[in-house]
Amino acid sequence: xxxxxxxxxxxxxxxxxxxxxxxxxxxxxxxxxxxxxxxxxxxxxxxxxxxxxxxxxxxxxxxxxxxxxxxxxxxxxxxxxxxxxxxxxxxxxxxxxxxxxxxxxxxxxxxxxxxx
Amino acid sequence: xxxxxxxxxxxxxxxxxxxxxxxxxxxxxxxxxxxxxxxxxxxxxxxxxxxxxxxxxxxxxxxxxxxxxxxxxxxxxxxxxxxxxxxxxxxxxxxxxxxxxxxxxxxxxxxx
Numbered sequence: 001x002x003x004x005x006x007x008x009x010x011x012x013x014x015x016x017x018x019x020x021x022x023x024x025x026x027x028x029x030x031x032x033x034x035x036x037x038x039x040x041x042x043x044x045x046x047x048x049x050x051x052x053x054x055x056x057x058x059x060x061x062x063x064x065x066x067x068x069x070x071x072x073x074x075x076x077x078x079x080x081x082x083x084x085x086x087x088x089x090x091x092x093x094x095x096x097x098x099x100x101x102x103x104x105x106x107x108x109x110x111x112x113x114x115x116x
Numbered sequence: 117x118x119x120x121x122x123x124x125x126x127x128x129x130x131x132x133x134x135x136x137x138x139x140x141x142x143x144x145x146x147x148x149x150x151x152x153x154x155x156x157x158x159x160x161x162x163x164x165x166x167x168x169x170x171x172x173x174x175x176x177x178x179x180x181x182x183x184x185x186x187x188x189x190x191x192x193x194x195x196x197x198x199x200x201x202x203x204x205x206x207x208x209x210x211x212x213x214x215x216x217x218x219x220x221x222x223x224x225x226x227x228x
Contacts, residue, residue: 031214042205042220050214104150104162
């Protein structure tokens with residue numbers, strides 16, 4: 001049971017390049033999330049998904065797109081990278097409690113992205 | 117939207133002493149409050165959580181208390197050890213329970 005995994009671990013992009021970050025979970029969780037973490041800013045939600053085929057915007061969605069074609073995978077895309085997108089990106093997943101109360105999110109190891 | 121604030125931003129304690137981190141939240145509908153620990157270069161890990169129908173929860177040396185009236189909750193770490201040095205994030209649910217709003221984090225430094 002690998003939990004939540006992310007690929008790649010590190011990446012350097014030039015301004016204007018595109019890339020896709022992959023998040024995979026093997027816990028059969030319904031909910032998946034993408035966060036970015038910047039010094040002094042905590043964790044900010046980019047996009048999230050409450051189930052296969054559904055996505056929604058979070059707190060800082062501009063410049064990113066996501067897809068959830070399979071329940072276990074959640075992809076984060078940067079169409080035209082900008083230096084402001086230099087950050088550490090974390091994926092997380094959680095399941096739906098039987099009474100629909102929230103439960104804790106499990107995080108992946110992170111992807112460190114630098115845009116020059 | 118939900119606003120979660122943590123105080124203090126940095127906390128230094130002597131090994132063996134207690135550490136307390138307080139968070140305040142703005143949405144009175146929030147009903148779930150987890151705490152995460154993040155060591156340098158690692159992922160955030162859930163260490164304890166509390167629901168709005170409970171006032172206190174303990175797990176060995178850590179405990180969380182919730183005051184719904186005042187809209188604040190606190191993390192208590194007793195008998196601190198060097199391995200407790202980390203950044204601690206609090207969070208609260210918003211928008212129908214499928215999202216969390218995170219505080220900006222507290223750096224806890226345990227001095228041997």
